[in-house]
Amino acid sequence: MRQMVLIAGKEWLDGWRNRWVLVVTLLLALFALTLSFLGAAPTGSVKASPLAVMIVSLSSLSIFLLPLIALLLSYDAIVGEWERGTLALLLAYPVARWQVVLGKFSGQVGILAMATGLGYSTAAVAAIMNSADFAADWSEFAAMLASSVLLGAVFIALGHIVSAVSRDRGTAGGIAIGIWLVFVLVYDMALLGVLVADRGRVLSEEAVGWLLLINPADIYRLFNLAGTTSASAFSGMSGLAAQAHFGPAFLISMLLLWCAVPLVAAVWVFSRRQI
């Protein structure tokens, strides 16, 4: 545990030093603020709480941005140290390899959590200050924030397995971008294509629900855009939400599973790696 905390702390310090924390926080805050002010226009006189609109727009942003940031943060966790030559020295210390993986993972999740929390909260506070409606449901916002960090953690875990498998950073970067494309863009389009072609003949609505669980980005979407009542009304996901009978607790545990499986795999691969 102690060794893990040390490695996480070093990862965090690295994040500060190379300006990752700063840049990501600013980037997320900037996007979130833009969205919150643009998003305020269409609500106009509609009876929608600004925070609910905020949740919808921020979670749409998270689906694209957080996996990308998470993968960029994590893809060279192991292969980078291996290529620079610091890994052999680190492992010559009394540190187990699983401690290295879990330490780096938690440090990077910490960086992402900090950046997301600060960035999104600024935007939310700005949106609330701009409107007369203070009767906002902060628990839904907190749930969105927490699930966003969890989504990031899933992709950080995926980045670690890429990093443990790859022989050089270039390859690792390529695979990471590929993972992002597949889960964030291609999967949904392919699923949509299949659904249109199939017209409900083979694929039952229940099957579609399960297919969504294969993609962590979709689990996140289900949780934030369909799971909570106020948001689902505006997100156009209410139909889907009614079909997929997944409770929020189930969706969160699926995301946790999506975190755990790649991490265990990364530890397993890394333990067998020749240094």
Place this chain on the structure above:
Amino acid sequence: MTEPIVQLQHVTRRFGPQIAVDEVELALRPGECVGLVGHNGAGKTTIIKLVLGLLRPSAGRVMVLGQDPAAGAGARARRELGYLPENVALYPALTGAETLRFYARLKRVDPADNAALLARVGLLEAAKRRVATYSKGMRQRLGLAQALLGRPQALLLDEPTSGLDPASRQSFYGLLREVRRAGAAVLLSSHALAELDSVVDRVVILNRGRKTADGDIQQLRRLAGIRPRIRVQLLADVPPCSRSRFVGWQERPGGVLEIECTEPEIVDRLRTMPETAQAVEVVRPTLDDLYARFSHHDEIAV
């Protein structure tokens, strides 16, 4: 004999079809300084990584303080080792002091002693600067400082002086002598035997993964059987009759004669030198000759 700190028994390590280390026997005893000498790719780094438990042997046994360093419990053995990798890479974003603090904590050593350690390697003034701004010699010294954390029982130094200028090299060996006085055993790899002359107690020569020699430099000289040679430059136009004094000498271009002899013979030969001899030179085998001898022959019984 004292129990060795590090012991390799019939260790073989293959990478696919390639044999990096072939049936090597090696023991490092407390207070001993052993030089591991060989050409690039002879297996020096592989042996050090085997001792650290970074690699597992394909056959044979590696023991550090009676434990397998690659096993789970090996973490305890690794606390007693200090390692300086070849061309040490450190985290460029950290300062010298932070680097040492990070490694000290990983080793569960009190970071309070770090300042003294930094002073010892001459980096106290640069301690607050980032490692990225360090010169190669400074990085190497910081690397040595981290290897010395927690007073390890054995130091494993992989080509510690490669790429250092002669002055840094000398100061590095100076530091090493201090460390040895403190009682640590040292395993030092190098591709230059000549450099290790006054540094090591014992030399192990590797050739393509096999151990070809093991002993102190005097022993190796005897084993190699390379004898000193005397070279004589004769006056020009020396009549052939006066050359009868030089029976058994080999002729070299430019009127130079040469003969191999043993160490005690040298004095006799010099005493009986005729007047026709103009210049005399005694050529003793250098360590490089010795190394060439051992690295070109497969095995010389030790």
